[in-house]
Amino acid sequence: MKALHVITGLGVGGAEQQLRLLLRHLPAQCDVVTLTNPGSVAAGLAADGVRVAHLGMSGNRDVDALPRLTRLIRAGRYDLVHTHLYRACLYGRVAARLAGVGAVVATEHSIGESRLEGRPLTSGVRALYLAGERLGRATVAVSPTVAQRLRHWGVPGPRIRVIPNGIDAPRFRFDEARREEARAFHGLPPDAYVVGGVGRLTPGKRFDVLVRALHQLPGDVRLLLVGAGPEEAALRRTAQRLGVAERMVLTGERPYLPLPGDGAPGLAALLSAMDVLASPSPEEAFGLAVVEALAAGLPVLYASCPAVDDMPPDAAPGARRVRGGAEAYARELLRLRAVGRDERPVPDVVRRYDIARTARQLMDLYTAALSGSNLEVSSS
Incomplete structure (x- = not known):
């Protein structure tokens, strides 16, 4: 299995460091593309032997980044695309579909009661989020609390899978x-x-x-x-x-x-x-x-x-x-x-919250997404 992880940035943050740790335990060939800020986590991934590409996106409305990301996905011949963080989820899901990749999953790391990655949860943000979410196969919630927030937002329950963050x-x-x-x-x-x-x-x-x-x-x-x-x-x-x-x-x-x-x-x-x-x-x-x-x-x-x-x-x-x-x-x-x-x-x-357990659950989801079968993942 060849997977591409698309993330908004790779400075030091919880989602970014979680991605680096996760790739050390996933039994799949994984590359990473960061839309912006290839910081110290990008250097860490490279030191781990992971190929990291920087898309050079200038801002949320840099739509020229979309064809660049689409070409990158198509050229890589990826079986699956996994997106992380709001901007990467929006652009990554669209680009994956344009590149002909149907197996697309996303992880929701940072949704709160009133804010999403620091931005207010306005009706516009919510509408754009839900429109992008429909382009994927499943959305991973890092906790039952996040799953509940996603359902409250309007993400259908059967599309949500709880796979918690993990630590070493x-x-x-x-x-x-x-x-x-x-x-x-x-x-x-x-x-x-x-x-x-x-x-x-x-x-x-x-x-x-x-x-x-x-x-x-x-x-x-x-x-x-x-x-x-x-x-x-x-x-x-x-x-x-x-x-x-x-x-x-x-x-x-x-x-x-x-x-x-x-x-x-x-x-x-x-x-x-x-x-x-x-x-x-x-x-x-x-x-x-x-x-x-x-x-x-x-x-x-x-x-x-x-x-x-x-x-x-x-x-x-x-x-x-x-x-x-x-x-x-x-x-x-x-x-x-x-x-x-x-x-x-x-x-x-x-x-x-063992990282090896998290990786096993995620691989089960990848396998189901690729086969198009029932995406139910055990939380045990």
Whole structure:
């Protein structure tokens, strides 16, 4: 089987890193085309031996990209096209059909209650989304919560398949040596209590809540934010205004599969450096950073995490939902700090989201899409 994955960009993000990890486990010949931004994940894919093409798309309305993508699909003689993220799903589904590829599936990574990849869920966005969705065979929802949102939008239930994101759990296992190295690299005191946040620095992630919570916490508490994005300058200004700039570290984008020769700590090492992960984003489609933190044995405070909420209550005893803003997070962080934690147990929820299991489910869907048979996929 020869498959082409079409994605909007390949900078460091949850969907982008999930694609790289997935291709390490899919038993199929896979190429990737990115419409824009061939960032560090593109370099990582190339290092893994995956062929990556950059379409050079200039914006959402660059319709000249459509014939270029169509020619690329036709020349590659792909059996199946798999699209990821809103713009790639729109252009990729149309181009696949024009190229004569009937087996087209898409993964919905980022639909929230009111926003889709940061854009408001207007009637126009919804109409365009549904028009493109009809051109594929199936849409993969990364959680039951996302599946419910898709049905609410108008995507027919039989076309939706729940295949959760996956992680390589052993990679995130706590390591004392990596903890010490990561803290030393970023100037974090060995005895500091480190609150971590992981994700794109965008308004929707609400990392400003953690900066304001830091202002209410003792001086030995540090904030370690892993990610980059348009809110970086605003976060720095807030920290400066509150007098906590010296207690906040922004690492920039950090892939969890670092490139060869990259001396900076990767995400796994940075999770080992933390004492707790906080995720104040109110609209997550899955909550990948939360699951990765749980795999590192961290306690987690979160506002939204379908990966945890869709599981039985005892599956993730180290995860606690927080309702409210900076004061609520500061209060919970003080509670966790007072309790302390000598061990880092990995909860059952982590085993549920094994990347090899995700890859097997996806291959079942590919096989069904190619045969044109019943697309029902087991969720076991």
